[in-house]
Amino acid sequence: MNEVLERTQLAENVVRLTVKAPVIASKRRAGQFVILRTNADKSERIPLTIADADPQKGTITLVFQVVGKSTAQLAGLKVGDAISDLVGPLGKPTHVEKFGHVVGVGGGIGIAPLHPVIQAMKAAGNRVTSILGARTKKLIIMEDELRRASDRVVIVTDDGSYGEQGFVTNALEKVMGQEHIDLVVAIGPAIMMKMVSKVTKSANIKTMVSLNTIMVDGTGMCGSCRVSVGGVTHFVCVDGPEFDGHKVDFDGMMKRQNVYLPQEKLSYDLYKSHSSKTKCTCK
Secondary structure, rough: OOOEEEEEEEEEEEEEEEEOOOOHHHHHOOEEEEEOOOOOOOOOEEEEEEEEEOOOOOOOEEEEEOOOOOHHHHHHHOOOEEEEEEEEOOOOOOOOOOOOOOEEEHHHHHHHHHHHHHHHHHHOOOEEEEEEEEEEEEHOOHHHHHHHHHOOOEEEEEEOOOOOOOOOOOOOOOOOOOOOOOOOEEEOHHHHHHHHHHHHHHHHOOOEEEEEOOOOOOOOOOOOOEEEEOOOOEEEHHHHOOOEEEOOOOOHHHHHOOOOHHHHHHHHHHHOOOHHHHHHOOO
């Protein structure tokens, strides 16, 4: 169970794993996530959105960026290895209906969780425009998958190495000036979602964001993932992960996200140091 069937390097420090998880694959819906531990004895629990699933094959797809010890451990798995603990699907599914014209905005690794939402919106009969953004061409991921799920794809890079030069907000404003938009779905770094929500609020366009806060248990008991939405405290793991972008206190959320950065850096540095020392140099 939880066997890794495929492993693909999508970009620098970005990995895609196809994992055997038949029960999760049969029940998951767009927007939901899993919590996993790579190793039962030495790994922390981390949340990852289900980027895709195949109920017939009994598999789910996880796409993640290596940013610390736990994701580095996960990235180190090979085909045939198994994830020790895998729990899900968790969180509320995306609210999907026929809105009309839906624009999905994915920034960096946020393109992965945007994918199932766009799939579901398209299947519901919406016309879908997807805006994908990253710092440079090499960091644009899952372009082919998003093109299959969208009516139109716009790509922007900070350095202009691919698509249009600029930020996703620039591309969004351009689309807003060209045609009517009924719903915007934004997933990516917190600052990106904040700026997208600021742009759409001025135009009174309904906007949904998917939040990736610190999580521990994923059932609403620990309170680590709490966030203020419209002045009310919510737990992202059970009340979300999707919320009205115009009501999220992004500044407060970003402060909470940074609470353990020194400890996370220390843990990752120690892990890399230990890993380099234990690598075999025999010939």
